[in-house]
Amino acid sequence: MEEIRWDERGLVPVVVQDFTTKDVLMVAYMNREAFELTVKTKKAHYYSRSRKKIWLKGETSGHFQKVRDIYLDCDFDTLLITVDQTTAACHEGFWSCFHRVFFNKGWKIVGKKIFDEKKVYGKT
Amino acid sequence: MEEIRWDERGLVPVVVQDFTTKDVLMVAYMNREAFELTVKTKKAHYYSRSRKKIWLKGETSGHFQKVRDIYLDCDFDTLLITVDQTTAACHEGFWSCFHRVFFNKGWKIVGKKIFDEKKVYGKT
Helix, strand or coil: CCCCCCCCCCCEEEEEEECCCCCEEEEEEECHHHHHHHHHHCECEEEECCCCEEEECCCCCCCCEEEEEEEECCCCCCEEEEEEECCCCCCCCECCCCCEEEECCEEEECCCECCCHHHHHCCC | CCCCCCCCCCCEEEEEEECCCCCEEEEEEECHHHHHHHHHHCECEEEECCCCEEEECCCCCCCCEEEEEEEECCCCCCEEEEEEECCCCCCCCECCCCCEEEECCEEEECCCECCCHHHHHCCC
16 A cells, blocks of 8 residues: 555545446545545545545445455556446436537537436435 | 636546557546647647656557547546557556556556567666
Protein backbone atom coordinates (compact mmCIF):
# COMPACT_ATOMS: atom_id res chain seq x y z
CA MET A 1 0.00 0.00 0.00
CA GLU A 2 2.89 2.32 0.75
CA GLU A 3 3.70 2.52 -2.95
CA ILE A 4 0.58 4.60 -3.70
CA ARG A 5 1.49 8.22 -4.48
CA TRP A 6 -1.27 10.25 -2.86
CA ASP A 7 -1.61 13.73 -4.34
CA GLU A 8 -1.22 17.00 -2.43
CA ARG A 9 -4.77 16.51 -1.08
CA GLY A 10 -3.98 12.96 0.03
CA LEU A 11 -6.15 11.50 -2.75
CA VAL A 12 -5.89 9.30 -5.81
CA PRO A 13 -8.43 8.90 -8.63
CA VAL A 14 -10.05 5.48 -8.86
CA VAL A 15 -11.47 4.04 -12.09
CA VAL A 16 -14.32 1.65 -11.33
CA GLN A 17 -14.95 -1.14 -13.83
CA ASP A 18 -17.70 -3.75 -13.73
CA PHE A 19 -16.02 -7.15 -13.37
CA THR A 20 -18.39 -9.03 -15.67
CA THR A 21 -19.19 -6.61 -18.49
CA LYS A 22 -15.91 -4.64 -18.26
CA ASP A 23 -17.94 -1.43 -18.58
CA VAL A 24 -16.31 1.60 -16.98
CA LEU A 25 -18.85 2.69 -14.39
CA MET A 26 -17.42 5.80 -12.70
CA VAL A 27 -14.36 7.60 -11.45
CA ALA A 28 -14.15 8.57 -7.78
CA TYR A 29 -11.38 9.39 -5.29
CA MET A 30 -9.90 7.55 -2.32
CA ASN A 31 -7.78 8.73 0.55
CA ARG A 32 -5.78 6.30 2.66
CA GLU A 33 -8.68 5.61 5.01
CA ALA A 34 -11.09 4.88 2.14
CA PHE A 35 -8.52 2.55 0.61
CA GLU A 36 -8.03 0.69 3.89
CA LEU A 37 -11.79 0.38 4.46
CA THR A 38 -12.20 -0.94 0.91
CA VAL A 39 -9.50 -3.57 1.40
CA LYS A 40 -10.88 -4.59 4.80
CA THR A 41 -14.59 -4.79 3.89
CA LYS A 42 -14.34 -5.62 0.16
CA LYS A 43 -16.96 -2.91 -0.39
CA ALA A 44 -15.88 0.22 -2.28
CA HIS A 45 -15.40 3.28 -0.08
CA TYR A 46 -14.48 6.70 -1.47
CA TYR A 47 -13.63 10.18 -0.26
CA SER A 48 -16.14 12.83 -1.26
CA ARG A 49 -14.33 16.02 -2.27
CA SER A 50 -17.53 18.07 -1.99
CA ARG A 51 -18.76 16.67 1.33
CA LYS A 52 -15.20 16.23 2.62
CA LYS A 53 -15.84 12.81 4.12
CA ILE A 54 -15.60 9.08 3.52
CA TRP A 55 -18.58 7.46 1.84
CA LEU A 56 -19.49 3.86 1.43
CA LYS A 57 -20.81 3.51 -2.13
CA GLY A 58 -24.40 2.31 -1.73
CA GLU A 59 -24.91 3.64 1.79
CA THR A 60 -27.99 5.60 0.64
CA SER A 61 -29.07 3.73 -2.49
CA GLY A 62 -28.18 0.16 -1.56
CA HIS A 63 -26.16 0.04 -4.78
CA PHE A 64 -23.00 -1.40 -3.26
CA GLN A 65 -19.87 -2.34 -5.17
CA LYS A 66 -18.30 -5.64 -4.12
CA VAL A 67 -14.63 -5.34 -4.93
CA ARG A 68 -12.92 -8.09 -6.93
CA ASP A 69 -9.44 -6.72 -7.64
CA ILE A 70 -7.48 -3.52 -7.10
CA TYR A 71 -4.87 -2.40 -9.64
CA LEU A 72 -2.25 0.36 -9.45
CA ASP A 73 -0.88 2.11 -12.53
CA CYS A 74 2.74 2.52 -13.58
CA ASP A 75 2.93 6.02 -12.10
CA PHE A 76 1.56 4.75 -8.76
CA ASP A 77 -0.96 7.58 -8.71
CA THR A 78 -4.17 6.04 -10.10
CA LEU A 79 -6.18 2.98 -9.03
CA LEU A 80 -8.46 0.71 -11.05
CA ILE A 81 -10.91 -1.49 -9.19
CA THR A 82 -13.08 -4.22 -10.64
CA VAL A 83 -16.41 -4.65 -8.89
CA ASP A 84 -19.69 -6.51 -8.87
CA GLN A 85 -22.08 -3.56 -9.19
CA THR A 86 -25.49 -3.87 -7.52
CA THR A 87 -28.31 -2.41 -9.72
CA ALA A 88 -26.44 0.54 -11.27
CA ALA A 89 -23.57 2.90 -10.50
CA CYS A 90 -24.81 6.36 -11.42
CA HIS A 91 -26.81 8.50 -9.01
CA GLU A 92 -28.86 9.67 -12.01
CA GLY A 93 -30.25 6.16 -12.47
CA PHE A 94 -27.94 4.99 -15.25
CA TRP A 95 -25.80 1.85 -15.25
CA SER A 96 -22.66 3.91 -15.84
CA CYS A 97 -21.85 7.54 -15.05
CA PHE A 98 -20.41 7.77 -18.59
CA HIS A 99 -23.76 7.94 -20.36
CA ARG A 100 -23.09 10.97 -22.56
CA VAL A 101 -21.25 10.53 -25.86
CA PHE A 102 -19.68 13.29 -27.96
CA PHE A 103 -21.71 13.63 -31.14
CA ASN A 104 -22.02 16.43 -33.65
CA LYS A 105 -20.08 18.88 -31.41
CA GLY A 106 -22.35 18.22 -28.44
CA TRP A 107 -23.23 15.50 -25.91
CA LYS A 108 -25.94 12.96 -26.49
CA ILE A 109 -27.33 10.64 -23.80
CA VAL A 110 -26.78 7.02 -24.78
CA GLY A 111 -27.12 5.11 -21.52
CA LYS A 112 -30.29 3.39 -20.37
CA LYS A 113 -32.08 4.40 -17.18
CA ILE A 114 -32.05 1.48 -14.77
CA PHE A 115 -33.82 3.02 -11.77
CA ASP A 116 -35.73 6.14 -10.80
CA GLU A 117 -33.25 8.27 -8.92
CA LYS A 118 -36.01 10.31 -7.28
CA LYS A 119 -37.38 7.20 -5.60
CA VAL A 120 -33.97 6.00 -4.48
CA TYR A 121 -32.38 9.24 -3.32
CA GLY A 122 -35.45 11.39 -2.70
CA LYS A 123 -36.15 14.69 -4.41
CA THR A 124 -33.54 16.82 -2.66
CA MET B 1 -17.83 20.70 -25.59
CA GLU B 2 -18.72 23.67 -23.43
CA GLU B 3 -20.32 21.36 -20.89
CA ILE B 4 -16.95 19.98 -19.75
CA ARG B 5 -16.03 21.26 -16.29
CA TRP B 6 -12.29 21.86 -16.48
CA ASP B 7 -10.62 21.89 -13.05
CA GLU B 8 -8.69 24.81 -11.57
CA ARG B 9 -5.71 23.81 -13.74
CA GLY B 10 -7.87 23.68 -16.87
CA LEU B 11 -7.69 19.88 -16.99
CA VAL B 12 -9.92 16.82 -16.80
CA PRO B 13 -8.88 13.21 -16.19
CA VAL B 14 -9.42 10.86 -19.13
CA VAL B 15 -9.95 7.12 -18.74
CA VAL B 16 -8.67 5.29 -21.82
CA GLN B 17 -10.32 1.98 -22.66
CA ASP B 18 -9.44 -0.39 -25.50
CA PHE B 19 -12.45 -0.56 -27.81
CA THR B 20 -12.18 -4.28 -28.59
CA THR B 21 -11.08 -5.90 -25.32
CA LYS B 22 -12.63 -3.27 -23.03
CA ASP B 23 -9.42 -3.31 -20.98
CA VAL B 24 -8.71 -0.07 -19.14
CA LEU B 25 -5.35 1.01 -20.54
CA MET B 26 -4.40 4.22 -18.75
CA VAL B 27 -5.58 7.49 -17.24
CA ALA B 28 -4.21 10.77 -18.57
CA TYR B 29 -5.29 14.42 -18.62
CA MET B 30 -6.60 16.73 -21.31
CA ASN B 31 -6.87 20.48 -21.47
CA ARG B 32 -9.14 22.17 -23.98
CA GLU B 33 -6.49 22.19 -26.70
CA ALA B 34 -5.75 18.47 -26.27
CA PHE B 35 -9.48 17.74 -26.43
CA GLU B 36 -9.90 19.77 -29.62
CA LEU B 37 -6.86 18.13 -31.26
CA THR B 38 -8.23 14.70 -30.31
CA VAL B 39 -11.63 15.47 -31.83
CA LYS B 40 -10.07 16.93 -34.98
CA THR B 41 -7.46 14.24 -35.66
CA LYS B 42 -9.15 11.21 -34.03
CA LYS B 43 -5.79 10.47 -32.42
CA ALA B 44 -5.57 10.81 -28.63
CA HIS B 45 -3.74 13.92 -27.44
CA TYR B 46 -3.11 14.67 -23.76
CA TYR B 47 -1.63 17.38 -21.58
CA SER B 48 1.47 16.33 -19.68
CA ARG B 49 1.39 17.74 -16.15
CA SER B 50 5.10 17.08 -15.67
CA ARG B 51 6.31 18.43 -19.02
CA LYS B 52 3.59 21.10 -19.08
CA LYS B 53 2.76 20.58 -22.73
CA ILE B 54 0.46 18.80 -25.16
CA TRP B 55 1.55 15.35 -26.26
CA LEU B 56 0.28 13.15 -29.03
CA LYS B 57 0.16 9.63 -27.61
CA GLY B 58 2.52 7.61 -29.81
CA GLU B 59 4.63 10.55 -30.97
CA THR B 60 7.80 8.82 -29.68
CA SER B 61 6.81 5.16 -29.60
CA GLY B 62 4.50 4.96 -32.59
CA HIS B 63 1.89 3.50 -30.24
CA PHE B 64 -0.96 5.75 -31.31
CA GLN B 65 -4.53 5.55 -30.04
CA LYS B 66 -7.20 5.88 -32.70
CA VAL B 67 -10.23 7.29 -30.96
CA ARG B 68 -13.60 5.60 -31.39
CA ASP B 69 -15.90 7.39 -28.94
CA ILE B 70 -15.65 10.06 -26.26
CA TYR B 71 -17.90 9.90 -23.19
CA LEU B 72 -18.51 12.48 -20.45
CA ASP B 73 -19.59 11.52 -16.95
CA CYS B 74 -22.61 12.78 -14.99
CA ASP B 75 -20.50 15.36 -13.11
CA PHE B 76 -19.12 16.70 -16.42
CA ASP B 77 -15.58 16.53 -15.01
CA THR B 78 -14.21 13.20 -16.29
CA LEU B 79 -13.88 11.78 -19.81
CA LEU B 80 -13.80 8.20 -21.02
CA ILE B 81 -12.44 7.47 -24.49
CA THR B 82 -12.52 4.18 -26.33
CA VAL B 83 -9.57 3.61 -28.63
CA ASP B 84 -7.87 1.21 -30.99
CA GLN B 85 -4.51 0.85 -29.26
CA THR B 86 -1.46 0.26 -31.42
CA THR B 87 0.94 -2.33 -29.84
CA ALA B 88 0.53 -1.38 -26.15
CA ALA B 89 -0.32 1.61 -24.00
CA CYS B 90 2.21 1.60 -21.18
CA HIS B 91 5.62 3.21 -21.53
CA GLU B 92 7.01 0.33 -19.46
CA GLY B 93 6.20 -2.10 -22.25
CA PHE B 94 2.93 -3.48 -20.87
CA TRP B 95 -0.42 -3.59 -22.65
CA SER B 96 -2.06 -1.60 -19.84
CA CYS B 97 -0.61 0.81 -17.32
CA PHE B 98 -2.64 -1.04 -14.67
CA HIS B 99 -0.36 -4.05 -14.46
CA ARG B 100 0.04 -4.22 -10.69
CA VAL B 101 -2.61 -5.93 -8.57
CA PHE B 102 -3.04 -5.65 -4.80
CA PHE B 103 -2.13 -8.98 -3.28
CA ASN B 104 -1.16 -9.98 0.24
CA LYS B 105 -0.80 -6.33 1.36
CA GLY B 106 1.53 -5.49 -1.53
CA TRP B 107 1.55 -5.09 -5.32
CA LYS B 108 2.24 -7.92 -7.69
CA ILE B 109 2.93 -7.48 -11.41
CA VAL B 110 0.33 -9.35 -13.44
CA GLY B 111 0.54 -7.76 -16.89
CA LYS B 112 2.51 -9.20 -19.77
CA LYS B 113 5.39 -7.33 -21.36
CA ILE B 114 4.55 -6.61 -25.00
CA PHE B 115 7.62 -4.66 -26.07
CA ASP B 116 11.06 -3.70 -24.79
CA GLU B 117 10.70 -0.15 -23.57
CA LYS B 118 14.45 0.48 -23.75
CA LYS B 119 14.44 -0.18 -27.48
CA VAL B 120 11.37 1.98 -28.07
CA TYR B 121 12.09 4.95 -25.83
CA GLY B 122 15.86 4.67 -25.46
CA LYS B 123 17.61 4.27 -22.14
CA THR B 124 17.13 7.77 -20.80
